[in-house]
Amino acid sequence: MINYFTLLPSLIVVLLMSQTSVLATKTVADDLGESESPIDIMGTVADHDYFTFFGTKLYLPRIFLWKDANGKTQFSTYKSTKKALASGEFEQIDHVIKPVNGSILVDFSLTSHLIYFWFGLGALALYIVFAGSRYKKGIGTSSAPKGALQNLFEVFFEFVRDEIAKPNIEGENYKKYLPYLFTMFMSITFMNVFGLLPWAATATADITVTAILALFTFFITQFSGTKDHWQHVFWYPGVPLGVKFLMIPVELIGLFTKPFALAIRLFANMMSGKIMIIAILGLIFIFNDMYGSVAAYSVSILSVAMTSILYVLKLLVALLQAYIFTLLSAVFIGMAAEEHEHDHEHYDHIHAEQSV
Numbered sequence: 278m279i280n281y282f283t284l285l286p287s288l289i290v291v292l293l294m295s296q297t298s299v300l301a302t303k304t305v306a307d308d309l310g311e312s313e314s315p316i317d318i319m320g321t322v323a324d325h326d327y328f329t330f331f332g333t334k335l336y337l338p339r340i341f342l343w344k345d346a347n348g349k350t351q352f353s354t355y356k357s358t359k360k361a362l363a364s365g366e367f368e369q370i371d372h373v374i375k376p377v378n379g380s381i382l383v384d385f386s387l388t389s390h391l392i393y394f395w396f397g398l399g400a401l402a403l404y405i406v407f408a409g410s411r412y413k414k415g416i417g418t419s420s421a422p423k424g425a426l427q428n429l430f431e432v433f434f435e436f437v438r439d440e441i442a443k444p445n446i447e448g449e450n451y452k453k454y455l456p457y458l459f460t461m462f463m464s465i466t467f468m469n470v471f472g473l474l475p476w477a478a479t480a481t482a483d484i485t486v487t488a489i490l491a492l493f494t495f496f497i498t499q500f501s502g503t504k505d506h507w508q509h510v511f512w513y514p515g516v517p518l519g520v521k522f523l524m525i526p527v528e529l530i531g532l533f534t535k536p537f538a539l540a541i542r543l544f545a546n547m548m549s550g551k552i553m554i555i556a557i558l559g560l561i562f563i564f565n566d567m568y569g570s571v572a573a574y575s576v577s578i579l580s581v582a583m584t585s586i587l588y589v590l591k592l593l594v595a596l597l598q599a600y601i602f603t604l605l606s607a608v609f610i611g612m613a614a615e616e617h618e619h620d621h622e623h624y625d626h627i628h629a630e631q632s633v
Contacts (some may be wrong), residue, residue, distance in 0.1 A: 469595030
């Protein structure tokens with residue numbers, strides 16, 4: 278029986294993403310100068326400097342490491358964007374807050390996407406601790422699992438193990454990567470599901486988040502690479518000498534296109550789903566603004582019905598995208614960790630005959 282507490286180290290690794298993600302430069306929208314349009318789709322899905330809960334805005338701290346005009350490094354913290362602007366040290370240009378005299382080195386500010394990123398990982402941590410405590414007591418080991426939550430945990434864990442890790446990672450090596458793959462699958466699932474809440478933000482609809490997730494897969498893949506893997510990158514076996522030199526840039530580009538595709542695929546799918554729901558619901562406000570309340574009530578029947586259907590599809594997409602990301606991660610890791618067999622003598626013999 279696999280010790281489920283071995284999943285916790287992988288969770289701690291993924292938790293580091295939340296701190297790393299704030300290092301990227303980001304545009305944070307706030308309610309200062311919002312659009313007068315009846316619906317602002319991009320403004321709704323953008324990262325914000327406040328956390329919305331049942332229509333109430335809770336403004337988040339702004340934390341900056343910046344350099345003033347004299348070249349002195351400053352570290353400033355404010356309760357909100359308004360407080361930062363009121364200090365006179367910062368100004369807002371095109372919804373981006375900047376020092377009046379100086380430049381920002383690193384923006385450590387909390388944002389709505391980062392908060393829901395933490396929510397997703399926090400929910401996963403609680404779930405793993407709950408499941409681990411059950412197994413430690415013998416529930417699920419010496420007896421059958423009890424309760425919907427533990428049975429669901431079993432389903433997800435065995436699915437990742439039997440359908441993702443085992444088929445794509447050679448031999449017993451899958452056990453080494455299973456905690457990471459399970460953590461990745463569950464964390465993306467939780468973040469996607471949290472994004473279904475009407476007032477919530479979808480953390481995976483932020484390219485910063487998906488890029489960090491993809492980078493972890495990239496680094497694990499490269500560190501897992503065997504001698505054979507790197508031989509395929511820098512000196513592809515079994516091909517003529519001239520082709521070997523042509524393959525080097527192709528293989529090097531391939532190393533980076535894989536994580537890039539992971540990040541863009543997850544980001545684009547989650548962002549597009551959120552935009553679609555907002556656009557369909559936004560028809561109510563657009564019709565109200567253009568034709569009055571009667572038209573708005575009429576179109577609301579269709580909008581709400583379509584949105585309800587989309588929510589069911591989005592729940593399936595939330596699981597599907599987590600599966601695809603984890604599956605491709607397992608494929609990339611498995612390809613790098615796999616040992617290939619090449620019949621070099623056979624190839625050399627054929628090449629010699631062709632030369633004659």
